[in-house]
Each structure stands twice: as structure tokens, then as C-alpha cells.
Amino acid sequence: MIAGKMGAKTMTKLLTACILALAAVTISGGAAMAKSPDIIRVGVLQEPKSLNLWLASDAWSKRVLNMIFQPLYIREPKSQKLVPWLAAEEPEYDGYKIAYTVKLRPAKWSDGTEFTSADVIFTGNMIKKLKMPRFNSKWKFVKKMVAIDKHTVQFVLKKPKAIFLTRTLTTPIVQKKQWEKILASVKGEKKPLKKFLRYKLKNPVGTGPFMLANWKKGVFVYLKKNPNFFSLNKTIDGMALGPHIKGIIFKVFGTADAAVLALRKGDIDFYWNGIQAGYLKSIKGDPKIKIYTNKKSALYFMGFNLRKAPFNDVNLRRAIATLISKDFIIKRILQGYGDVLHSLIPPGNQFYYNPNVPRYGYGKPVADRVKMAYAILTEAGYTWKVPPVTADGKVVKGKGIMLPGGKPMAEFTILTPPADYDPHRAMSGQMIQEWLRAVGIPALSRPMAFGALIQKVKGQRDFDCFILGYGKLSLDPGYLRAFFHSKMDKPRGWNMSGYRNFDFDHLANSSNDAMDPVIRQEMIHKLQVMLMRDVPYIPLYNPLVVEGVRTDRFSGWVPTVGGIGNIWSFCQIKPAK
Amino acid sequence: MKIFVLKRLAQVVVILFLILTILFVLFRLAPGDPVSRLVDPNLTAEEAQHLISQLGLDEPIWTQYVIYLKNFVTGEFGYSFHYGEPVATVIWEKLPNTVLLFTTAVILAALVGIAWGKIAAWRRGKFADAGLTIVALVTHTLFLPWLALLLVWIFAYHLDWFPITGMVSDEVWLDPDAGFFTKAADVLYHMALPLTTLFVIHFGSYLLVMRSAMLDTLKEDYILLARAKGLTERAIRNKHAAPNAWLPVVTSVGLSLAFSINGGALTETVFSWPGIGRELVFAVSHNDYPLAQASFLLIATVVLISNVVVDVLYAYLDPRIRY
Numbered sequence: 001m002i003a004g005k006m007g008a009k010t011m012t013k014l015l016t017a018c019i020l021a022l023a024a025v026t027i028s029g030g031a032a033m034a035k036s037p038d039i040i041r042v043g044v045l046q047e048p049k050s051l052n053l054w055l056a057s058d059a060w061s062k063r064v065l066n067m068i069f070q071p072l073y074i075r076e077p078k079s080q081k082l083v084p085w086l087a088a089e090e091p092e093y094d095g096y097k098i099a100y101t102v103k104l105r106p107a108k109w110s111d112g113t114e115f116t117s118a119d120v121i122f123t124g125n126m127i128k129k130l131k132m133p134r135f136n137s138k139w140k141f142v143k144k145m146v147a148i149d150k151h152t153v154q155f156v157l158k159k160p161k162a163i164f165l166t167r168t169l170t171t172p173i174v175q176k177k178q179w180e181k182i183l184a185s186v187k188g189e190k191k192p193l194k195k196f197l198r199y200k201l202k203n204p205v206g207t208g209p210f211m212l213a214n215w216k217k218g219v220f221v222y223l224k225k226n227p228n229f230f231s232l233n234k235t236i237d238g239m240a241l242g243p244h245i246k247g248i249i250f251k252v253f254g255t256a257d258a259a260v261l262a263l264r265k266g267d268i269d270f271y272w273n274g275i276q277a278g279y280l281k282s283i284k285g286d287p288k289i290k291i292y293t294n295k296k297s298a299l300y301f302m303g304f305n306l307r308k309a310p311f312n313d314v315n316l317r318r319a320i321a322t323l324i325s326k327d328f329i330i331k332r333i334l335q336g337y338g339d340v341l342h343s344l345i346p347p348g349n350q351f352y353y354n355p356n357v358p359r360y361g362y363g364k365p366v367a368d369r370v371k372m373a374y375a376i377l378t379e380a381g382y383t384w385k386v387p388p389v390t391a392d393g394k395v396v397k398g399k400g401i402m403l404p405g406g407k408p409m410a411e412f413t414i415l416t417p418p419a420d421y422d423p424h425r426a427m428s429g430q431m432i433q434e435w436l437r438a439v440g441i442p443a444l445s446r447p448m449a450f451g452a453l454i455q456k457v458k459g460q461r462d463f464d465c466f467i468l469g470y471g472k473l474s475l476d477p478g479y480l481r482a483f484f485h486s487k488m489d490k491p492r493g494w495n496m497s498g499y500r501n502f503d504f505d506h507l508a509n510s511s512n513d514a515m516d517p518v519i520r521q522e523m524i525h526k527l528q529v530m531l532m533r534d535v536p537y538i539p540l541y542n543p544l545v546v547e548g549v550r551t552d553r554f555s556g557w558v559p560t561v562g563g564i565g566n567i568w569s570f571c572q573i574k575p576a577k
Numbered sequence: 578m579k580i581f582v583l584k585r586l587a588q589v590v591v592i593l594f595l596i597l598t599i600l601f602v603l604f605r606l607a608p609g610d611p612v613s614r615l616v617d618p619n620l621t622a623e624e625a626q627h628l629i630s631q632l633g634l635d636e637p638i639w640t641q642y643v644i645y646l647k648n649f650v651t652g653e654f655g656y657s658f659h660y661g662e663p664v665a666t667v668i669w670e671k672l673p674n675t676v677l678l679f680t681t682a683v684i685l686a687a688l689v690g691i692a693w694g695k696i697a698a699w700r701r702g703k704f705a706d707a708g709l710t711i712v713a714l715v716t717h718t719l720f721l722p723w724l725a726l727l728l729v730w731i732f733a734y735h736l737d738w739f740p741i742t743g744m745v746s747d748e749v750w751l752d753p754d755a756g757f758f759t760k761a762a763d764v765l766y767h768m769a770l771p772l773t774t775l776f777v778i779h780f781g782s783y784l785l786v787m788r789s790a791m792l793d794t795l796k797e798d799y800i801l802l803a804r805a806k807g808l809t810e811r812a813i814r815n816k817h818a819a820p821n822a823w824l825p826v827v828t829s830v831g832l833s834l835a836f837s838i839n840g841g842a843l844t845e846t847v848f849s850w851p852g853i854g855r856e857l858v859f860a861v862s863h864n865d866y867p868l869a870q871a872s873f874l875l876i877a878t879v880v881l882i883s884n885v886v887v888d889v890l891y892a893y894l895d896p897r898i899r900y
Binding site: 035036041049050052055131133134136137191193194197198199200213214216217218219220222249251252253254255257258261262264265267449451452482488490491492493494 | 607620621622624625626627628630631632633656659660661662670671674726729730733734737740741742743744745747748750751845846847848849850851852855862863864
């Protein structure tokens with residue numbers, strides 16, 4: 001209507017005014033862009049979902065919250081051994097009482113109050129009382145906690161548990177003063193956990209190197225240096241800690257494209273997410289950007305539904321394992337940025353990794369692997385209309401595979417996440433489909449929305465095969481028990497394949513209770529052999545984490561398993577001279 | 578007229594109830610639940626079940642539906658599973674950002690599109706008409722993310738005239754001395770590229786609608802009469818032809834303004850604009866039922882009410898229309 005009354009000249013004036021206004025804003029905006037030299041800008045793809053750490057346990061939230069809330073022990077970056085953090089020294093074990101005594105370091109909360117045994121005991125009791133998801137399984141075997149003095153806590157266990165050191169003592173500790181009010185507010189509620197997780201924490205009090213200063217929702221989170229950080233300008237495990245910077249600004253980007261451009265332009269100093277191989281060619285030529293490549297504690301695998309035929313036949317699973325070219329997946333799909341996995345514990349976990357497990361044709365040429373798979377299946381009673389290996393040993397395209405009873409093998413699906421969620425897994429599914437079809441096994445790769453895939457595999461348990469992965473596995477190998485113990489074969493349980501092996505269960509239980517690391521290591525090695533003999537999962541690959549930082553802004557990054565984005569780095573980086 | 582408005586409002590209420598029900602059913606039919614996405618080996622089956630029970634997701638579907646309707650009537654939209662915050666808070670944090678960007682874009686695109694559409698129709702068959710029509714067709718059919726990335730690549734990365742993405746600069750918003758105008762200028766600075774993208778994509782449709790409506794109007798007898806009366810070309814175009822061509826344009830702009838609260842997931846994602854469009858996609862993909870339901874409901878409500886407003890405007894704009 002307004003435009004209707006306007007003439008062409010008026011519109012031209014309006015547009016000119018708009019363009020001039022934009023130009024003025026550009027100049028004024030550009031002028032305001034002076035950066036503080038000692039505040040690092042970190043690009044992330046999501047902001048924390050909440051500052052309530054009991055709700056926000058996803059990887060993006062942890063990037064921020066791990067700078068605020070601290071555990072008693074953390075892993076040292078080189079050897080990955082646990083070192084005292086809020087604790088002052090190694091825990092003392094009393095085998096008679098089944099009790100650990102932990103001495104605490106003199107430390108203060110970010111509000112200036114003292115960190116004491118009461119905070120540790122409160123955190124443990126709160127987790128147990130609310131049966132806090134993800135944490136309760138690490139604390140439920142703690143019978144009681146006793147404050148020996150203001151800075152010494154004794155943990156009495158119901159029975160020996162290996163994960164006490166690696167999982168329980170690495171739980172973030174929260175301030176009693178702040179959280180007891182929150183806990184009191186849910187007392188008497190019908191659903192206390194629901195209300196507790198919904199508590200909106202505006203000013204988290206922590207003991208970490210940084211504390212919250214500002215959060216502009218959807219745009220950035222600013223953490224400033226905590227002047228009360230217990231290790232400020234001190235040395236821990238031979239490392240001189242700061243922080244030597246004033247703060248960290250986590251900037252939220254909608255896409256990896258934008259974040260990588262921002263890194264190249266200098267809008268951010270570090271992109272805290274793996275950079276995909278496609279971007280690396282252009283970044284590598286930039287002298288102001290340094291690329292760090294580190295191992296990940298990750299596991300990407302193909303799983304079978306052992307509850308149904310034909311996947312309940314170990315021979316078929318072994319034959320499929322033989323047909324998969326893991327080298328191809330690394331070279332072509334991951335473009336070289338990954339390691340082949342042979343066991344269900346990644347090689348980065350040096351202490352527990354067992355390299356001596358069956359490798360099913362690894363390293364052999366395609367024709368040899370087809371012959372090996374053919375031999376396994378033929379011996380097990382499988383037949384073909386057109387066998388993939390002819391009488392004179394020539395490899396051809398196989399057709400019409402039949403089960404040992406003579407019934408044709410029905411087409412089955414390999415569920416994968418969609419390519420927009422994870423192109424590596426989707427493409428691996430496609431390739432495995434082709435390798436299996438080449439010998440007449442009727443596989444069909446089917447990408448499916450991630451939530452639906454998990455629901456089908458974990459909830460309904462209605463599937464044939466799937467490709468999934470864990471991007472950040474704990475270095476404690478306790479997950480083997482969680483993934484394959486018979487007791488975990490239930491809806492929403494982690495034994496997604498339905499693997500049932502009494503010997504495995506027994507050894508896994510023993511490994512969980514073994515307090516001697518060497519004995520436990522031996523047990524974990526045996527478990528890996530058992531699993532690779534029975535092949536409920538075929539381990540495929542472990543991607544490398546490739547990260548980029550600006551060299552003209554900060555130096556002193558600390559590489560470790562999982563990359564340079566870790567608390568050691570943020571405590572040690574300094575502005576570049 | 579009053580009876581017509583009341584009738585239309587009653588229809589809105591019925592349709593809203595249907596939408597409420599459809600939304601509830603659709604989200605429950607979708608595979609997965611908020612807990613199934615938590616692929617964390619630390620979360621045991623018992624803990625997952627405990628969490629589901631605490632979130633009320635194990636209640637019978639009818640109980641959940643009744644609670645949902647009751648909450649809606651009382652204006653309580655529940656809590657986001659993901660953020661653990663009231664849905665209304667999450668929406669109100671993001672909605673103004675979306676409205677600011679998209680409503681500005683619709684208004685600018687409509688003003689320019691209508692004015693140029695009028696010119697194109699008036700100069701039918703001449704160079705201006707051909708040029709404007711081709712430009713409108715080309716820009717309207719551009720793929721938005723491609724255009725957005727191209728603008729970012731040229732104007733933000735290479736020329737460094739604008740920021741790559743985002744809505745504000747941390748330097749400005751963390752500066753205690755920065756006043757209102759500095760912050761407003763900072764937002765405008767960040768808005769430049771997404772606004773230009775949306776403007777380029779949308780102005781063509783208004784131009785084409787206006788051109789088409791004007792061409793129909795120019796064939797009318799009253800335009801011939803105006804010429805016979807000796808009125809100037811400008812007066813005929815602006816006072817006799819254009820006002821009679823507004824009807825279809827009003828519908829188009831009215832609905833675009835209504836839909837602008839929905840934002841655009843693509844634009845908001847490419848430009849990292851913290852709006853409701855990105856939030857909506859995130860809520861759907863993460864089975865955050867309360868947030869997704871409330872967002873869709875808000876959009877449906879605004880669109881339905883806008884339809885009523887547009888209908889009423891028709892009668893105002895065209896005295897021949899009576900209800």
C-alpha cells in the first residue's frame with residue numbers, strides 16, 4: 001500500500017538510504033572489532049544446553065562446564081594416567097575395610113569459600129539420593145563416606161570395584177552451599193529428579209580455572225579466569241599451570257563451513273570440533289593456522305542381531321568380518337584420517353588394548369578374502385546358485401546364497417545413521433553392502449534418522465545389522481561388560497546385539513571387581529579375544545581428531561587422546577608474542 | 578461485519594484444537610524419544626527408565642494428552658526436555674531475533690517488490706518490464722543456502738565488510754561502555770548479509786504478484802475513463818490503478834509477515850542467527866516434544882489470526898466486498 005503510493009524515485013531514494021546506512025554500520029561495526037589479546041575465541045557448533053551439569057552432560061555442554069566443575073582426579077595428557085586434581089595425592093586403599101582415603105588439596109570455590117570434605121560427601125550423597133542418571137551407576141556401590149577431617153574423605157565400598165578409581169573419583173564435585181538449597185527445594189516432590197534437572201542455575205560456583213562471566217544465548221558464552229583456581233601459577237604433574245589468559249569466549253556457529261571460514265579469517269582462534277578432511281586442503285596452505293592430529297578414544301563398529309537367524313551363526317559373522325576392507329574405509333572414506341580397529345578397545349587405550357585378537361583376513365587382497373569367506377561359509381554348510389569362487393579358484397560374482405538348511409538367505413538391512421548426521425558411517429554401510437553382494441549375500445544398507453535407529457536397535461531390538469559408534473569412550477574398559485553382559489540384553493540395555501556368553505559374563509564380572517590393574521588388564525585382554533572370536537560386533541575404525549588453531553594468537557597447546565581441546569591446554573596456553 | 582469476525586474467530590478455535598491434537602499424535606508417532614538419543618554408555622537401562630518415568634513419558638498416552646490439553650488451556654507449555662527450561666522462556670529468547678530479521682526482510686522486500694512491480698506493469702513490453710521480470714524470476718528461484726554462502730564468501734571472508742555469521746560481536750556486548758546505539762548498530766551490522774539474502778530471494782515474488790494484478794487492473798474501464806478525463810499518467814497509475822491491484826498483494830504480504838515468526842531454518846543456520854527456525858528443527862530432530870509442539874502451535878496461531886486480519890482488510894481495501 002505504502003509502496004503503491006511511492007514512485008520509482010522514492011524507492012530509489014529508499015534503497016540508496018538503506019545502502020548508505022549499511023555502509024555506515026559496516027564502518028562503525030568494523031571499528032568496534034578490536035580484540036583483547038588475552039581472551040581466546042573458541043568456535044563451537046552448539047552452546048551448553050544448561051549450566052545445570054546434572055542435565056547438561058552432552059559433549060557441547062561439557063566443553064564449557066568442564067572448565068568450571070572439577071573432579072578429584074583427572075587424566076594426565078601424555079600417559080593418560082589418573083593424577084590428583086582436587087585431591088592432594090594418590091588415594092590410600094584399605095583392603096580390609098574395602099575403603100579408600102582421599103586427601104584433598106587446599107582449594108577455594110570461585111565465590112571465595114573453602115573447598116572441604118563436606119562438598120565431596122554432599123556430591124556423592126546427592127547423586128545416590130536422586131539416582132542421578134549417568135552418575136548413579138558409578139556411586140551406588142559406595143556404602144558410606146566419612147569426613148576424617150576437613151580435608152580428608154574416606155569412601156567405604158560395598159565390595160571392591162575397579163571403576164571406583166576411574167569413574168567415581170572422576171565425577172565433578174559441586175559446592176554443598178549452592179546445591180543443598182537446590183536439593184532442599186525438591187524435597188517432598190513426587191518427581192524430585194525432574195524438578196532438580198529443571199533447576200535453572202544462573203551462577204555456577206566451581207573450583208575450575210574459569211568461571212561464568214556472560215552468556216548471550218545462542219551467540220556466545222564468556223568464561224573469565226577464576227582468581228581462586230587452586231592451581232593458579234602452580235605445577236601439577238610437572239606442568240606449570242595458569243591460566244595465562246583472561247578468559248575464553250565460546251562462539252556458536254550454525255555450520256562447520258562458517259566456523260572454518262571464521263578460523264581462517266581470524267574471527268576465532270580455535271575451532272573445537274574435528275575438521276573434516278574436505279576442508280584441510282585449503283587450511284593447510286594457511287601459515288597462520290596449525291593443524292593438530294590426535295588419536296581419539298572412539299569405536300565405530302558394525303553390530304549384528306544375534307537373537308535371530310542367520311546372524312546367530314558365528315560363521316556368517318566371521319565371513320562378513322573377512323569381507324570388509326577396513327583399509328579401504330580408512331583410505332577412501334576417512335581420507336586417511338583414521339586408524340583401523342581390530343579389537344573393541346581402541347589402540348589409543350594402550351594399557352588395556354590387546355593387539356593379539358583374530359583379524360579375519362586383514363591386509364590380504366580382495367580375492368584372498370573372498371576365498372577365505374567362501375571357505376568359512378562352505379564349511380558351515382552354506383551353498384550358492386553361482387558360487388563366488390569357481391572350481392578352478394577364480395573369484396566371480398556370487399549369486400543366490402542359501403543357508404545350511406538349503407533355504408535362500410533373505411535380504412537383510414544394515415541400518416546406518418544418515419549421511420547428513422555422519423557421512424562416514426553412511427558410506428561405510430554402502431560399501432559393506434557392495435562387498436557382501438559381490439559374494440551373493442543380500443545386504444541392503446539403509447540410512448535412518450539417528451533417534452529412530454537407536455529406538456529400533458536399543459528399544460525395540462527389531463533389526464538385522466547396524467553401524468554405530470561411540471565418539472568418546474571412557475579409557476576405563478568397563479564398557480565391555482556394559483556392551484556384552486547377558487544382563488544388559490534388555491530393552492534400553494547396552495547389549496544391543498543380544499550377545500550371551502556365560503564365560504564372558506563371569507570374566508567381565510571379575511574384571512569389574514579386580515582392584516589390581518595388572519590382573520584386570522589380563523582379564524580385559526581375554527575378554528577382547530572372546531569377543532573377536534564370537535564377533536557380535538565388527539570393529540571398523542577409529543577416526544583421528546583433526547583440529548585447527550591460529551598460531552598468531554596463542555601457543556602452548558597440549559595434545560592428548562581426544563585432541564588439543566582439553567583443560568590442560570586452556571590452563572597452559574599463552575598469548576603469542 | 579461483527580458476526581463475520583466472531584464466526585471466523587470460532588473457526589480459528591476449532592482449527593487450533595485440531596492442530597493441537599494432530600501435533601500431539603504426530604510427535605508420538607515419530608520414532609524415538611528424548612532419552613533414546615542419549616547414546617552414553619554411562620546411562621544404564623535402569624537409569625534411562627528412571628529418567629523416562631521422571632519426565633512423565635511412561636504415562637498412558639491418554640493421560641499425556643489430557644495433561645497436554647490442560648496445560649495449553651492454562652497457558653502452560655511445559656518444559657523443554659533438552660534445555661530443562663520452560664518452553665515459553667526458550668521461545669521468547671529466540672522469537673524476537675527471528676521477528677527482527679524476517680519481518681524487516683519481508684517489509685523491505687514488499688516495499689521494493691510492489692513499487693517495481695507497478696513500474697513493470699506500467700511499462701509492459703518495454704525494457705524496464707523485461708529487465709525487472711527477469712531479475713525477479715532469477716532471484717526468486719535462487720537456492721537460498723547457495724546465495725547465503727556466496728555472500729558470506731565474498732562480502733564477509735574476502736572483502737571483510739561484514740561479519741561471517743552471528744547476531745552480535747562479543748567485543749561490543751562485553752564492553753561495559755557500549756550504549757544502546759552502539760549495540761543496535763552492531764546488530765544491524767550482523768543483519769546486513771542475512772537481510773540482503775532474504776531481500777534478494779523474496780522481493781521478486783511481490784514484484785511478480787503486483788505486476789500481474791496491475792496488468793489486470795489496467796484493462797478496466799475506469800482506467801480508460803481516467804485517461805478520458807485527462808488525468809496525468811502518474812495520477813492514473815498511483816491513484817487509480819495501483820490501489821485496485823493491492824488485494825492479492827495484501828494477502829501475500831500478510832501471510833509472509835505471519836510466517837516470518839517461523840523464521841527459516843536454512844537462513845538461521847547458515848548465518849548462525851539464534852532464531853526460532855533453528856530451534857524448531859533442533860526440537861523436532863531431538864524429540865523435544867514440548868518445545869516443538871509449542872513452536873508449531875505459535876506459528877499456527879499467528880497464521881490463523883493473520884488470515885482473519887487479511888479477510889477483514891479486504892473489506893476495508895475494497896468497498897465492494899461486504900460480509
